[in-house]
Amino acid sequence: MTKDQLRDKALSLPLEPGVYLMSDRRGQIIYVGKAKKLKNRVSQYFQDSASHTVKTRMMVSQVDSFDTIVARSEFEALVLECSLIKRHMPKYNILLKDDKGYPYLRVDMGEDYPTMTMVSRIQDDGADYFGPFGGRSVTQGVMDAIRLALKLPGCHKKFPRDIGKERPCLNYHMNNCDGWCQPSRSPERYRAAMTQAVQLLRGNYQAVAKETEEKMLQAAEEMRFEQAAELRDRLRAIEALSQKQLVTAGSMAHTDVVGFYQSEAKACFTVLHYVGGSLLDKDYQILAPTDSPEEAVSSLVKQYYLAKQGIVKEILLPMAMEDAELFERLLSENYGRRVRLRVPQRGDGVRLVELANKNAREEAERVTSREERVQGALGLLRSLLNLPSLNRIEAYDISNLAGTDIVASMTVFQEGKPLKKDYKHFKVRGLENQDDYGSMGQVIARRFTHYLQGDAGFAEKPDALFIDGGSVHAAVVEEQLAALGLQLPVFGMVKDGRHRTRALIRSDGREIGISAQPAVFALVGRIQEETHRFAITYNRTLRSRRVQGSELDAIAGIGPKRRAQLLKAFKSMAKIRAAELEQLRQVLPEQAARAVYEFYHGAAEAPEAAPPAQEGETP
Numbered sequence: 001m002t003k004d005q006l007r008d009k010a011l012s013l014p015l016e017p018g019v020y021l022m023s024d025r026r027g028q029i030i031y032v033g034k035a036k037k038l039k040n041r042v043s044q045y046f047q048d049s050a051s052h053t054v055k056t057r058m059m060v061s062q063v064d065s066f067d068t069i070v071a072r073s074e075f076e077a078l079v080l081e082c083s084l085i086k087r088h089m090p091k092y093n094i095l096l097k098d099d100k101g102y103p104y105l106r107v108d109m110g111e112d113y114p115t116m117t118m119v120s121r122i123q124d125d126g127a128d129y130f131g132p133f134g135g136r137s138v139t140q141g142v143m144d145a146i147r148l149a150l151k152l153p154g155c156h157k158k159f160p161r162d163i164g165k166e167r168p169c170l171n172y173h174m175n176n177c178d179g180w181c182q183p184s185r186s187p188e189r190y191r192a193a194m195t196q197a198v199q200l201l202r203g204n205y206q207a208v209a210k211e212t213e214e215k216m217l218q219a220a221e222e223m224r225f226e227q228a229a230e231l232r233d234r235l236r237a238i239e240a241l242s243q244k245q246l247v248t249a250g251s252m253a254h255t256d257v258v259g260f261y262q263s264e265a266k267a268c269f270t271v272l273h274y275v276g277g278s279l280l281d282k283d284y285q286i287l288a289p290t291d292s293p294e295e296a297v298s299s300l301v302k303q304y305y306l307a308k309q310g311i312v313k314e315i316l317l318p319m320a321m322e323d324a325e326l327f328e329r330l331l332s333e334n335y336g337r338r339v340r341l342r343v344p345q346r347g348d349g350v351r352l353v354e355l356a357n358k359n360a361r362e363e364a365e366r367v368t369s370r371e372e373r374v375q376g377a378l379g380l381l382r383s384l385l386n387l388p389s390l391n392r393i394e395a396y397d398i399s400n401l402a403g404t405d406i407v408a409s410m411t412v413f414q415e416g417k418p419l420k421k422d423y424k425h426f427k428v429r430g431l432e433n434q435d436d437y438g439s440m441g442q443v444i445a446r447r448f449t450h451y452l453q454g455d456a457g458f459a460e461k462p463d464a465l466f467i468d469g470g471s472v473h474a475a476v477v478e479e480q481l482a483a484l485g486l487q488l489p490v491f492g493m494v495k496d497g498r499h500r501t502r503a504l505i506r507s508d509g510r511e512i513g514i515s516a517q518p519a520v521f522a523l524v525g526r527i528q529e530e531t532h533r534f535a536i537t538y539n540r541t542l543r544s545r546r547v548q549g550s551e552l553d554a555i556a557g558i559g560p561k562r563r564a565q566l567l568k569a570f571k572s573m574a575k576i577r578a579a580e581l582e583q584l585r586q587v588l589p590e591q592a593a594r595a596v597y598e599f600y601h602g603a604a605e606a607p608e609a610a611p612p613a614q615e616g617e618t619p
Contacts, residue, residue: 318332374416409535
């Protein structure tokens, strides 16, 4: 279908809640969305695209057809949307990479010898379930830590069936198990240890530590020193285990805290799991940056909690979900108990969300390379400028001092990084007074004349030109390009009061703000600073050569090498002028020494010579 046909079809939809499915030319579903009113929501995609995000524009450009399913209510539409996203995994929906359920730890204290096992889902069997803790490795780590702290069995023996049948295994000899397979170990003692394990899983570290300490002191008073030493070791293990957890100020039970962070290169969605006020685990997923963090959080939260059976009672969010009330209802029906979603505004909840966001940031930055940061910033800049490509950027700056030694620099940034072998210097010709517009026009004309002639070093065509200056500078550059029959994107780099580029500007005065994008702000700032540095360094070099070396350059037989020898030997031009012939002979050959002496002692004043061309200087 054409865009007009898609718009007409959208305008014919009912003002009813429902779900829409966008498909490409192959019939592949690429996006699934929910709407309160199908007509209003779907028609927005095919109206003016100026207000659309980059991702939405890209998605719409690939839409060839769409279907809708009318629902009886918004709630039904939400349930249907979640089901269809899970079924089709559309390309332009934000998706969890792995939506499988997470394992739980199961303890049935109704058994004679309770055991701690890992299970995939909660059953209505009277046992206690703890978690979910994340992946299987994380859950196994929690179980192993508690077993080691309390010296519970980690073997495959069944109690009481296997008690006394074999000698204790290696775990006992390594002091990792109390040897519960020995007949001397009582069921009551085993049950007490498992009761402590349950308390640890509930986050009651202090209660378990206090109970263990009391037993240790009692054993010591009764001079049962071996048992007291064992209890001391257990107490240390429990304290070490508790120190790994973050205990919050609040008394929260079965609370999840969602965090989200994105940079120019990576985004991260994270969930912190709290039980009894203690942080027991963290889940996170790395994903690509998104145009809408709110949409990302909403979509990921739905997928995350509908993919598993949980025992969460409250979910703290970093930002509001559009349909939070509907999703609360859906979770409550799935879990069989009330689940609350909220965005905390004060107190412990705010601090917990900040901690979740911090965890998300650390995970995103940990897996982001420097190259990815540069490429991410370049991608954002390309989107802001609405350019199809931004592989090669050329930046230009003019430098002079009171209208003298007018020079220009051309720096090149390839894939966001400086390409110094392509840098160029220009010495502006024929302009006696300061004229930034005339200077910039001359430099652009010379650079692209070389390009059109196919001259070496000028063969590459940039994707955009960044000019140190405002809209008039950009207009002057566009005029020169047009005169040569060329058309390239041109942007002026507008500075703030601290001489930092605050925005890019077009020749018609339209500004493109970059301060809201720190990565782009830093990238454009580096381009501007490098271009200015390269220009001013060349200007200083020319001034230095003109001031210190022009007199010597005018003397026959004195080139750069002999000039350097004289300056090294006499330290200043004043001492060279005053030097006797014999002194000059000690530094230079006879003929050159005499030429210098005669130049300063009675010879006619020679005209000042222009400094020789510097390496890298552009004709």
